[in-house]
Every structure is written in C-alpha cells, then in structure tokens.
Amino acid sequence: MKLSIIIPCYNVENFVQNCTESIVMQQGFDFEILMINDGSKDNTQQVLENLAEKDFRIKAINQQNQGLSGARNTGIENATGDYIMFVDADDTLEPEALKTIADFFQEEDLFCFSYNRVFGTKKLPRKFNIQGKFPARFIQRRIVGLIDTELSDPSQTDALVTAWGKIYKTEIIRKNQFQFTDTKEIGTEDALFNIQYLEHALTAQVLDMPLYNYVKINADSLTKLHKPNLFGQWKNLYAKISEIIMAKDAEFRKALNNRIALSIIGLALNETFSEKPFSSKRQKVSEILHDDIYQKAYQNLEMKYFPLHWKVFFYAAKYKYATWVLFLASTMNFVINRNNSPSKNQMFNFANNK
Structure with missing residues (x-):
C-alpha cells in the first residue's frame, strides 16, 4: 500500500525544507512526496529540485500559478499511491506520525487525525472530542455543521474540515473526478471537497491524537x-x-x-x-x-x-x-x-x- 503526500508550494524557500525533513524520516507507509511549485517568485523551484535530487521519493513539479486548489489538483493528477495525504509547505508532521497512523489505519475510505496549532515554540493541541470508527455519513454531517449539544462548543465547527490531517482513498477521488474548487469562487476549498468526497465513501476513522503541526510562520498584515x-x-x-x-x-x-x-x-x-x-x-x-x-x-x-x-x-x-x-x-x-x-x-x- 502506497501513500502519495501532496505538498503545494508557493514562495516557501525559507521553510519548505523543515516540512520535508519532518516527512522523509517517517516509517509505517511506502510513500512518495509530490511537491508542486505553483509559480513561485522566489527560489522555491531550485530548493525543490535540490530536495528531489537527494531523495528519489521526492518529485518536484513546476506549473504556472493556479492557487492552492490548482496545486492540489495537479498533485492528485500525478499521484501514484493508493492513498493521498495533503500537507501545507509551512507545516510539519510529528515524529512517527505515519507509524502511529499505520498502527490504527485499516484501509478506511477516510482517516482523520488531530493536529497542534503552533505559535512559535508553543503547541496547542486541537481536540476533536470524538474518536473511533464511524460511518462516512456521520463525519460528512459533522463537516456540514454542528447540531444539538455539539453547539455548546462553536469552535468545533471546522475541527474536521481541513484537507490536511486526513488520508483519502485515491480510487474514490479518481473515479468521481473530484477536484478542489478555487477559493475565489467559494472562499474555502476544504469543506466542499470533503463533503463531496464523503458522499461516495462508506467508512471513516477519527484518531484524536495530534500528529500534524499547523504552523504560522509569516504574520500577515x-x-x-x-x-x-x-x-x-x-x-x-x-x-x-x-x-x-x-x-x-x-x-x-x-x-x-x-x-x-x-x-x-x-x-x-x-x-x-x-x-x-x-x-x-x-x-x-x-x-x-x-x-x-x-x-x-x-x-x-x-x-x-x-x-x-x-x-x-x-x-x-x-x-x-x-x-x-x-x-x-x-x-x-x-x-x-x-x-x-x-x-x-x-x-x-x-x-x-x-
């Protein structure tokens, strides 16, 4: 079983290496890393090509700027794995993240795992408040929105929405020709993609263990x-x-x-x-x-x-x-x-x- 890890890259020359370093030493899955240079204006392309020369599992793909959705879609088109994972170029995986996932993973149609919110040296774990195996329909409904007592914590609205922190079955994506919709049209690409995907999935597992580090490096104006x-x-x-x-x-x-x-x-x-x-x-x-x-x-x-x-x-x-x-x-x-x-x-x- 092979995992394709898709990393969209745009102007990330200063920190994409931290991302890849957190992945290449992982065990638990046979994997490839698809790094999509989305028309970067800095030295990202050269950095990716250097990384690809050092590790045969890394593939650098260059394209004109299409935004995050377009870069992810290019990754999907080029993936050769049975399963797909998305990682942002300024984020990292926890040590032994893939090994931990492999210990729980039973080839569900969707596997979700929690994450840390990283502020400098400070990590704040995101709790999902649920764990275990569920019908895909339940996770789909949770992503659509909260109901009843779930409303007691509105911050859970988007806890399961992100495309990263998940493992998808490539066959389901390809068979149904799923693609990420441009944020210029819908404001956010992740929620719709997940809802569409889960419409054609049967099984899901949630692991309430932070294995992904969601990092903010550049403070936006x-x-x-x-x-x-x-x-x-x-x-x-x-x-x-x-x-x-x-x-x-x-x-x-x-x-x-x-x-x-x-x-x-x-x-x-x-x-x-x-x-x-x-x-x-x-x-x-x-x-x-x-x-x-x-x-x-x-x-x-x-x-x-x-x-x-x-x-x-x-x-x-x-x-x-x-x-x-x-x-x-x-x-x-x-x-x-x-x-x-x-x-x-x-x-x-x-x-x-x-």
Missing part, C-alpha cells in the same frame, strides 16, 4: 487578512453544499443552517481586519445580518445549547445589532490572540487561511 468578497463566496459555498444534501434527512439541513448562522463569527472577524472606517465595517455586517439566508438561519438556530457569551453574540446577530456583533467579534479576536498568538486564530479554520 491586516490588509492581507481581509477578504472583501468572503460573504458572497461563502453564500456560493452554502448553495453547493445545499445541492449535495438536498435529498438527505433533516439532520443535514439543520447542520447547514447552523453552519450559516455560526459563520457570522468568521464574517465579522473578517471585517475587523479591514482598513476601512468603523462605519463601513458596521454597514457590511448589517448587510450580512439582513440577508435572507442569515435571517432564516437565526430563526431556526437553537440558542439553548450555547454558553452565555455565545448566546449574547448570537442574539445580537439574530436581532441585527451590527454594532454589537462587530464589537463582540473584535473583543473575541483580541482575547483569542492574547491567549494564542498575534498572527493567527483558529476559531474558524477556513476564515483565516494562511
């Missing part, structure tokens, strides 16, 4: 963090998810409703990163809160499961108090950054891509 089209992109994402789950039971529809309602956190945080005056930020948040899709989401959102601070936030959203929503989001961002890192928060993974 506020301007770079702000995504002006995120609201419309996420609406496109929800429409695509809705098409997939249309024929499913009410549990899935409730999950999507809750994902939409909770996404105001990411959208409000996104506005706090804007350099526009407060009045413009408030106007954008107000526009979101008055949108029909969000009004419907809040009408059906069960508030009883939230801790007090989240109840305050979501009642403000429900009754369209844009100023309060923006203020509370800014406060949350301050608290999260103070506790974790000035450069990165993980409230919603796809709201704050690297």
Whole structure:
C-alpha cells in the first residue's frame, strides 16, 4: 500500500525544507512526496529540485500559478499511491506520525487525525472530542455543521474540515473526478471537497491524537487578512453544499443552517481586519445580518445549547445589532490572540487561511 503526500508550494524557500525533513524520516507507509511549485517568485523551484535530487521519493513539479486548489489538483493528477495525504509547505508532521497512523489505519475510505496549532515554540493541541470508527455519513454531517449539544462548543465547527490531517482513498477521488474548487469562487476549498468526497465513501476513522503541526510562520498584515468578497463566496459555498444534501434527512439541513448562522463569527472577524472606517465595517455586517439566508438561519438556530457569551453574540446577530456583533467579534479576536498568538486564530479554520 502506497501513500502519495501532496505538498503545494508557493514562495516557501525559507521553510519548505523543515516540512520535508519532518516527512522523509517517517516509517509505517511506502510513500512518495509530490511537491508542486505553483509559480513561485522566489527560489522555491531550485530548493525543490535540490530536495528531489537527494531523495528519489521526492518529485518536484513546476506549473504556472493556479492557487492552492490548482496545486492540489495537479498533485492528485500525478499521484501514484493508493492513498493521498495533503500537507501545507509551512507545516510539519510529528515524529512517527505515519507509524502511529499505520498502527490504527485499516484501509478506511477516510482517516482523520488531530493536529497542534503552533505559535512559535508553543503547541496547542486541537481536540476533536470524538474518536473511533464511524460511518462516512456521520463525519460528512459533522463537516456540514454542528447540531444539538455539539453547539455548546462553536469552535468545533471546522475541527474536521481541513484537507490536511486526513488520508483519502485515491480510487474514490479518481473515479468521481473530484477536484478542489478555487477559493475565489467559494472562499474555502476544504469543506466542499470533503463533503463531496464523503458522499461516495462508506467508512471513516477519527484518531484524536495530534500528529500534524499547523504552523504560522509569516504574520500577515491586516490588509492581507481581509477578504472583501468572503460573504458572497461563502453564500456560493452554502448553495453547493445545499445541492449535495438536498435529498438527505433533516439532520443535514439543520447542520447547514447552523453552519450559516455560526459563520457570522468568521464574517465579522473578517471585517475587523479591514482598513476601512468603523462605519463601513458596521454597514457590511448589517448587510450580512439582513440577508435572507442569515435571517432564516437565526430563526431556526437553537440558542439553548450555547454558553452565555455565545448566546449574547448570537442574539445580537439574530436581532441585527451590527454594532454589537462587530464589537463582540473584535473583543473575541483580541482575547483569542492574547491567549494564542498575534498572527493567527483558529476559531474558524477556513476564515483565516494562511
């Protein structure tokens, strides 16, 4: 059984070697490493070619810039393994990560493992709060959104969403011609890919053990963090998810409703990163809160499961108090950054891509 490890690379000359060094010494799987140079403007191409010369398992592939989704798709096209794993070029695997996975792995259609959030020398493990073997349908629903008592911890919304921290069966991807959709269209590529993939999977296993290190090396400026089209992109994402789950039971529809309602956190945080005056930020948040899709989401959102601070936030959203929503989001961002890192928060993974 062979594993293809796909690493998209864009302007990563200074830290991609740390990534590969954490992989090449791994045991437990026969593997290849596909490093996709996505039109880098620095010396990444030469670094990758040097790495490939030193280790026959490493293959350097160069292409014009297509973004993260395009680079991952190129990796899928060139993969020769039975299974596929995605790794970001500025992240690393824990020592013996693959050996640990191999000890648990029983050729499920999807294997998920937890990760550390790395801030300098500090590691914060991400807990999934679930472990074991599950029908793929259950993991799919969890990725669509939280329901009932799961809402007591909104930070779990995207705990299982990421494409990294997973092992996929190549046959399922190829047979159904799955590809990552450009973030310019849907704001985040991982959630949709996983939901589509799990539509054709049967078995899944979750290992609540941090084996992947999610690292933030370059602190982005506020301007770079702000995504002006995120609201419309996420609406496109929800429409695509809705098409997939249309024929499913009410549990899935409730999950999507809750994902939409909770996404105001990411959208409000996104506005706090804007350099526009407060009045413009408030106007954008107000526009979101008055949108029909969000009004419907809040009408059906069960508030009883939230801790007090989240109840305050979501009642403000429900009754369209844009100023309060923006203020509370800014406060949350301050608290999260103070506790974790000035450069990165993980409230919603796809709201704050690297």
